[in-house]
Amino acid sequence: MRARVILIIGGGIAAYKSLELIRLLRKRDIAVECVLTESATHFVTPLSVQGLSGAPVHTALLSLAEDSQMDHIALSRSADLLVICPATANLLARMAHGFADDLATTLLLATDTPVMIAPAMNVRMWQHPATQENLRLLQARGCLFVGPDDGEMACGEFGPGRLSEPEAIASAIEDALFSRKPLSGRHVLVTAGPTHEPIDPVRFIANHSSGKQGYAIAAACAQLGAQVTLISGPTALPCPAGVMRVDVITALDMLAACEAALPADCAICAAAVGDWRVTETAMQKRKKAGGEPPSLALVENPDILATLSRPGARRPSLVIGFAAETEALQDHAVAKKKRKGCDWLLANDVSTGTGVFGGEQNRILFLDGDTIEPWPAMPKTGVASALAARIAACFSSSPR
Structure with missing residues (x-):
């Protein structure tokens, strides 16, 4: 045997x-x-x-x-x-x-x-x-x-x-x-999917993210031997083999789950986190009143990518963000990477007609330091494999 x-x-x-x-x-x-x-x-x-x-x-x-x-x-x-x-x-x-x-x-x-x-x-x-x-x-x-x-x-x-x-x-x-795989002994934290920010017990603010790209990244890192924690917003996707999934609903939930999962060697923020939440969630369903639509007061959600990127003892060695844009992809990506403080950033165009949200294909603009590298269109699983390989190469060239 x-x-x-x-x-x-x-x-x-x-x-x-x-x-x-x-x-x-x-x-x-x-x-x-x-x-x-x-x-x-x-x-x-x-x-x-x-x-x-x-x-x-x-x-x-x-x-x-x-x-x-x-x-x-x-x-x-x-x-x-x-x-x-x-x-x-x-x-x-x-x-x-x-x-x-x-x-x-x-x-x-x-x-x-x-x-x-x-x-x-x-x-x-x-x-x-x-x-x-x-x-x-x-x-x-x-x-x-x-x-x-x-x-x-x-x-x-x-x-x-x-x-x-x-x-x-x-x-x-x-x-x-x-x-003996290249990410063996490494803990990788991945966020994926949308967040749902409740308005009342029936309605919520959300987006079209399916979670497919984040789930593919979690699977690819696990296949290279990483211990993977997947913090997932609401999706219909099965948990990848060898991955520990933590299910969350709101942006606040996701931030708390990320902080609880630390320390990690690498954090990959692929989730489409809602930027705002309702200041006061109604305890009962909001009803129509005299034909006037209700006004919703919004408050900004915490910035999970920026939080994980802040210098400190618990900061992952490698923090990777995603930028979903609908215009001026490169300009917005460069500005976001600088603003968030992450090490790498993957930007993609999710405007109407691209089919990225909920689809199987993706086209990435990869930012690493001062380098801007366009990747060809490929399946989301291909993007995941390429990213996981880069992460493995990064860790193999640096001491623990």
């Missing part, structure tokens, strides 16, 4: 997919030894897990049946990678706060081996502030994440929290085990 993985199976309905993951890893010549939480045994049996893995299955922290050499210390150091699949909200919380009350959590506390986490839970559990804080803690400690995806839950609800497909998890495991 090329490598060895300890697979910790958590107690969620998605545990049945761990059986397919074991099969895929064995097919890729990766040895798998499994640890089941007590809850996991209600969803998959130790016998089926052992039959697929071809190795003993561990369930108890203290067991006379276990080989004396296979205690939690030896087990924690016997593999090249620890994988938690599925990682329930409860298991994430116990891991984040250092609990060691069963074999799985004791194993995780005792290891210095890299850990990969594949979360799976109800959408509301995933979005709960406590879970998001636990995720930030684990990410800050260097844990790798795969998913979760958007999709239909076993409970019938739809949204983020669905376990990534076993094939995607197996590929992420293989990448972690065998690929």
Whole structure:
């Protein structure tokens, strides 16, 4: 076998997919030894897990049946990678706060081996502030994440929290085990999508951003080995494999999420953040009154790109902004880069007829220092790959 993985199976309905993951890893010549939480045994049996893995299955922290050499210390150091699949909200919380009350959590506390986490839970559990804080803690400690995806839950609800497909998890495991990629060990923060600034419970101020460019950038950085935090406004896009997504609504939410995700080596502000918000959001739907349209008092939103670009201990080494313009592209881009204080800026023309907002193509004017470089029209995935390669080259030429 090329490598060895300890697979910790958590107690969620998605545990049945761990059986397919074991099969895929064995097919890729990766040895798998499994640890089941007590809850996991209600969803998959130790016998089926052992039959697929071809190795003993561990369930108890203290067991006379276990080989004396296979205690939690030896087990924690016997593999090249620890994988938690599925990682329930409860298991994430116990891991984040250092609990060691069963074999799985004791194993995780005792290891210095890299850990990969594949979360799976109800959408509301995933979005709960406590879970998001636990995720930030684990990410800050260097844990790798795969998913979760958007999709239909076993409970019938739809949204983020669905376990990534076993094939995607197996590929992420293989990448972690065998690929030394140029952005490995780097934390990249990406913002994407629009923000929605509420007027009342029904209406909001927004824009046409689909989030496709930011999501493509997050995926490209993850493929080069980066630990990626994607701060996303409302979109219908699935979370890229290997990326941790934090969902937000407003510009204030996005700024708070960005600051909570620091420190980062690189910040890429691709989101189309609303410039203004309503001073006072109505608690009830605004009604027509005598045919006169209501007047809306607006206040300027915080400037996320300028905030992340400010000098200071928590400033990312590389801050990259986007400029969506409808006229005088180069003049506005040069002025914006100087005003914001970012290192690089990618400007694009989003005027009517270009098809950039919501489309698959983009045409970039790239600003780096005093250099202005027009890129040819290409798919947004191509823009993302080109940018990720430049980021990798920048970091490879500079010390940590």
